[in-house]
Amino acid sequence: MKENKTRKTKGKSIGMYREMLIRYVLPQRKLLMGLTLLLLFSISLQLVNPQIIRFFIDTAQGEGSITALYYAAGLFIVFSVLQQGVSVAAAYFSENLGWKTTNKLRAELVEHCLSLDMSFHKTQTSGSLIERVDGDVNALANFFSSFIIHLFGNLLLMIGILVLLYRENFWIGLVMTVFVVGAIYVIQHIRRFAAPVWKKWRELNAEFYGFIGEHLEGTEDTRANGAAGYVMNRFYELTRRMLPVRVRAFIGFCLMWSTSILVFALGNAAAFIVCAILWVNGQGVLTIGSVYLVFYYTELLAKPIEKIRTQLEDLQKADASLTRVRDLLATKPLIQDGQGAPLPSGPLSVEFSDLSFSYEEDAKTLEDLHFRLEPGQTLGLLGRTGSGKTTIARLLLRFYDPEFGSIKLAGTDIRDCKLHELRRKVAMVTQNIEILEGTVRDNLTLFDDSIADQRIEEVLMQLGLADWRASLPEGLNTMLSSGGGGLSAGEAQLLAFARVFLTEPGLVILDEASSRLDPLTEYRIEAAITRLLREKTCIIIAHRLATVQRADRILILENGRTIESGYREKLAADPNSRFSRMLSVGAEEVLA
Numbered sequence: 001m002k003e004n005k006t007r008k009t010k011g012k013s014i015g016m017y018r019e020m021l022i023r024y025v026l027p028q029r030k031l032l033m034g035l036t037l038l039l040l041f042s043i044s045l046q047l048v049n050p051q052i053i054r055f056f057i058d059t060a061q062g063e064g065s066i067t068a069l070y071y072a073a074g075l076f077i078v079f080s081v082l083q084q085g086v087s088v089a090a091a092y093f094s095e096n097l098g099w100k101t102t103n104k105l106r107a108e109l110v111e112h113c114l115s116l117d118m119s120f121h122k123t124q125t126s127g128s129l130i131e132r133v134d135g136d137v138n139a140l141a142n143f144f145s146s147f148i149i150h151l152f153g154n155l156l157l158m159i160g161i162l163v164l165l166y167r168e169n170f171w172i173g174l175v176m177t178v179f180v181v182g183a184i185y186v187i188q189h190i191r192r193f194a195a196p197v198w199k200k201w202r203e204l205n206a207e208f209y210g211f212i213g214e215h216l217e218g219t220e221d222t223r224a225n226g227a228a229g230y231v232m233n234r235f236y237e238l239t240r241r242m243l244p245v246r247v248r249a250f251i252g253f254c255l256m257w258s259t260s261i262l263v264f265a266l267g268n269a270a271a272f273i274v275c276a277i278l279w280v281n282g283q284g285v286l287t288i289g290s291v292y293l294v295f296y297y298t299e300l301l302a303k304p305i306e307k308i309r310t311q312l313e314d315l316q317k318a319d320a321s322l323t324r325v326r327d328l329l330a331t332k333p334l335i336q337d338g339q340g341a342p343l344p345s346g347p348l349s350v351e352f353s354d355l356s357f358s359y360e361e362d363a364k365t366l367e368d369l370h371f372r373l374e375p376g377q378t379l380g381l382l383g384r385t386g387s388g389k390t391t392i393a394r395l396l397l398r399f400y401d402p403e404f405g406s407i408k409l410a411g412t413d414i415r416d417c418k419l420h421e422l423r424r425k426v427a428m429v430t431q432n433i434e435i436l437e438g439t440v441r442d443n444l445t446l447f448d449d450s451i452a453d454q455r456i457e458e459v460l461m462q463l464g465l466a467d468w469r470a471s472l473p474e475g476l477n478t479m480l481s482s483g484g485g486g487l488s489a490g491e492a493q494l495l496a497f498a499r500v501f502l503t504e505p506g507l508v509i510l511d512e513a514s515s516r517l518d519p520l521t522e523y524r525i526e527a528a529i530t531r532l533l534r535e536k537t538c539i540i541i542a543h544r545l546a547t548v549q550r551a552d553r554i555l556i557l558e559n560g561r562t563i564e565s566g567y568r569e570k571l572a573a574d575p576n577s578r579f580s581r582m583l584s585v586g587a588e589e590v591l592a
């Protein structure tokens with residue numbers, strides 16, 4: 001039963017290797033061929049060299065002509081230099097091959113990660129994804145660049161040596177064949193101890209990167225709360241778990257290393273014993289040169305055996321990485337692209353019907369929501385912390401799909417639209433703005449070159465950012481560092497506004513978007529935002545009532561349910577409405 005299972009997994013992993021090789025390595029077949037040729041050349045050089053030495057020794061011993069000796073020595077030097085040249089060229093080709101193939105995989109992984117749902121990203125730390133995209137892919141570099149070639153090359157070298165030894169003498173060939181089979185068996189057996197430990201090591205490593213990434217991101221909070229000691233405590237705990245695994249992995253490695261040295265020493269001894277017996281018993285069967293040749297070939301055998309071992313070891317390491325990489329690639333986004341129903345340009349109507357949604361199974365986050373917003377209208381969305389306002393925004397962008405009911409934009413169910421089309425037409429400004437490493441222009445256009453500078457300048461001007469723009473030392477080319485270094489939170493928020501207005505969306509969601517602006521700046525951009533929103537439908541999520549004064553309609557949420565909705569002016573005029581009570585006492589008290 002157990003055996004059956006192993007066979008099955010083996011079958012699966014061979015399929016997995018084949019699939020990966022075909023997908024990533026086959027397109028590089030020119031490089032692959034070049035590498036194969038170089039390898040064959042290098043093998044023949046390695047096999048020929050000892051023959052020259054043998055000729056040299058025997059000629060010198062038999063007091064042959066000195067010119068022949070010169071030629072032999074010269075040839076030996078030429079071949080040796082050639083062999084070095086071939087290995088440099090082979091290293092160049094195989095690095096190239098490794099980089100090209102792994103980079104393709106890396107790019108696919110990054111693209112895939114970007115396409116995965118928010119629900120996936122919430123469950124993964126960025127550190128563990130980095131370990132996947134870089135650590136695991138690096139572990140695969142060798143597998144891609146040289147595994148097949150080196151494995152077969154070394155097998156070929158080994159067979160070549162054995163054939164030449166058989167040619168020398170049947171018994172020598174036989175003894176060395178037995179030695180090779182025995183050596184591979186022993187080394188392979190020991191490898192089994194080490195392999196699971198390596199797997200564990202890589203898993204711990206991924207956890208470690210995740211930990212470091214998470215805490216470097218949160219340095220400010222950690223320090224502000226005086227939690228550095230606790231973080232370090234967890235760090236020590238983690239490293240304490242890593243130490244024994246590392247030690248075991250290293251001991252496994254040492255054990256393999258010393259075993260192979262012992263095994264090769266035994267091989268040399270065996271070769272000497274056979275030669276000695278043949279020397280004593282069969283006069284003239286062996287020359288001194290031939291004994292040296294046998295010794296040399298036996299030494300040379302160590303190389304392919306070692307190489308095959310390290311290749312198999314790398315394969316073992318690659319196995320774990322490959323499985324993880326494949327699992328990641330096989331993780332399908334739950335949010336699937338629609339068939340591509342078009343969304344009209346200009347302001348979009350928004351309609352929620354029967355909408356229910358929950359992040360986790362038992363707790364409903366949104367329940368039975370109904371509302372309709374006409375094109376060009378502005379909705380003020382109010383509600384206490386945790387009432388589900390941001391969730392509505394996420395559903396509109398299809399970061400999640402509703403459990404029941406539907407969301408329609410301009411009468412089209414958003415599940416029928418292409419995601420990129422939807423996200424181009426619906427724009428959101430939140431409190432958390434990511435400033436990316438790049439110029440001011442890159443940060444505004446998000447690397448879209450087709451947006452003209454003039455248009456950027458216009459938007460900045462309209463947002464009242466002309467002064468700020470003028471203060472930039474290199475204009476739009478001024479570099480910003482990731483994390484928003486050099487920008488105040490308010491400035492970053494203004495940039496986020498500009499970003500949205502450059503994309504000409506049909507629906508804009510402002511999620512507490514002006515909360516980081518000081519009252520004066522907010523007041524200053526007020527007019528600009530009104531102008532910019534004129535041709536757009538807008539949902540403003542706010543805690544402060546002043547912010548929703550521009551809204552045509554109001555919707556108040558409580559625990560994911562609508563507790564009030566209607567036209568702002570009507571609600572404000574109705575003394576019994578929640579909204580008018582909020583207005584009379586001030587939002588902070590009601591909503592806080």
Ligand SMILES: Nc1ncnc2c1ncn2[C@@H]1O[C@H](COP(=O)(O)OP(=O)(O)OP(=O)(O)O)[C@@H](O)[C@H]1O
Pocket residue numbers: 122359360365383384385386387388389390391392
């Ligand atoms: N990714 C998530 N996974 C699980 N639960 C979540 C997730 N995001 C939010 N929630 C829960 O859903 C509920 C609604 O959250 P939401 O962010 O929509 O509130 P909000 O009205 O925007 O609050 P705030 O005013 O604080 O921004 C909260 O109870 C929150 O704990």
Ligand SMILES: [Mg+2]
Pocket residue numbers: 389390391511
């Ligand atoms: Mg929110």
